[in-house]
Amino acid sequence: MDVGLLWVPATLVASAGQVARNTMQRRLTELIGTVGATQVRFLYGFPFALVFLALVLGTTDESLPVPGPGFAGFMLLGAATQIAATALMLGAMRERSFSVVTALLKTEPVLLALFGFAVLGDRLSVPVVAAILVATAGVVVISWTSRTATDLAQSGIRPIAFGIAAGACFALSAVGFRGAILALDHGSSLVRASTALAWSLVLQTALLLVWLALFDRPALMGSFREWRSSIAAGFVGAAASQFWFIGFALTAAANVRTLALVEVVMAQVVSRRVFSQATSRRELAGVALVVAGVLALLVSAR
Numbered sequence: 001m002d003v004g005l006l007w008v009p010a011t012l013v014a015s016a017g018q019v020a021r022n023t024m025q026r027r028l029t030e031l032i033g034t035v036g037a038t039q040v041r042f043l044y045g046f047p048f049a050l051v052f053l054a055l056v057l058g059t060t061d062e063s064l065p066v067p068g069p070g071f072a073g074f075m076l077l078g079a080a081t082q083i084a085a086t087a088l089m090l091g092a093m094r095e096r097s098f099s100v101v102t103a104l105l106k107t108e109p110v111l112l113a114l115f116g117f118a119v120l121g122d123r124l125s126v127p128v129v130a131a132i133l134v135a136t137a138g139v140v141v142i143s144w145t146s147r148t149a150t151d152l153a154q155s156g157i158r159p160i161a162f163g164i165a166a167g168a169c170f171a172l173s174a175v176g177f178r179g180a181i182l183a184l185d186h187g188s189s190l191v192r193a194s195t196a197l198a199w200s201l202v203l204q205t206a207l208l209l210v211w212l213a214l215f216d217r218p219a220l221m222g223s224f225r226e227w228r229s230s231i232a233a234g235f236v237g238a239a240a241s242q243f244w245f246i247g248f249a250l251t252a253a254a255n256v257r258t259l260a261l262v263e264v265v266m267a268q269v270v271s272r273r274v275f276s277q278a279t280s281r282r283e284l285a286g287v288a289l290v291v292a293g294v295l296a297l298l299v300s301a302r
Helices: 007-043 046-060 071-093 098-105 108-120 126-143 148-155 158-182 189-215 217-225 227-250 253-259 262-273 281-301
Strands: none
Touching: 007 071, 007 189, 007 217, 007 227, 007 253, 007 262, 046 189, 046 227, 071 158, 071 189, 098 158, 108 126, 108 158, 108 253, 126 253, 126 262, 126 281, 158 189, 158 227, 158 253, 189 217, 189 227, 217 227, 227 253, 253 281, 262 281
16 A cells, blocks of 8 residues: 555544444443543553553664654643543433434534644645535534434433534644644654654543542542443553554544544444444435545545
8 A cells, every 4th residue: 555545544443443432431421420431541541552652662663752842732732622522522422322423523524624724734635625525514414314303302402512512622632633743853653643642641641630639539439440441441542542643643634534434334333233223314325425525535635
């Protein structure tokens, strides 16, 4: 495969890992609450990120990159908005269909294209922008299914607002992380990605430990109590993040997140097999649009 397209398999692996992690976190939310389940992703993920970094440095014989100008700001932006996005996502998932919430989150690529251009200067061609819009249209079709009216009547506008806000925060976090990767002073894409991931998870773990110790000790104790399930979620989350960061190191974040819309298709399978939620014809039509947009993106990227 062309080295320039290595972000494609990296993104696909990350998407599959994220679906698995979201499923694990959703179950943990029922046991230890939204913030507690959010903490699990970072607390139990950062040791694995350090292991990944050590393995990468040992394999490549490269030295650890040093943060350059702007690194701290970009890292704080990425870390804080990802924490907020995860909490908003899990809050929405407590009240709505797993696949529908996942679809709402995927309004992210359009915002990410705008944020990436404004903050990092990532320029996208007209065909790529068109592909993003088609894929996002598919997400909108999926989210407005025959269940939407019932969901709104039962839970109101809050879960939808949470889902859209989570998507915006995920977009900002992707911009922050890509900016942090680019702000490292040297290293291959793999080394830069692994270094940035380790920094992000250490920072996020510290922020959430302080928050929970001060404001939600039951959730903190719950994350320790459910350590067996949490370790698995932490490993899967760290592995997915490793591949997300590799993608961000190789291409514009908007390309990565648009390809990641295949996660909506994966979520449909999870909804049907794990949560026994039916898939309507409307959702299938939306999936077709998502697939068409993703294929157009790949053709344009070549």
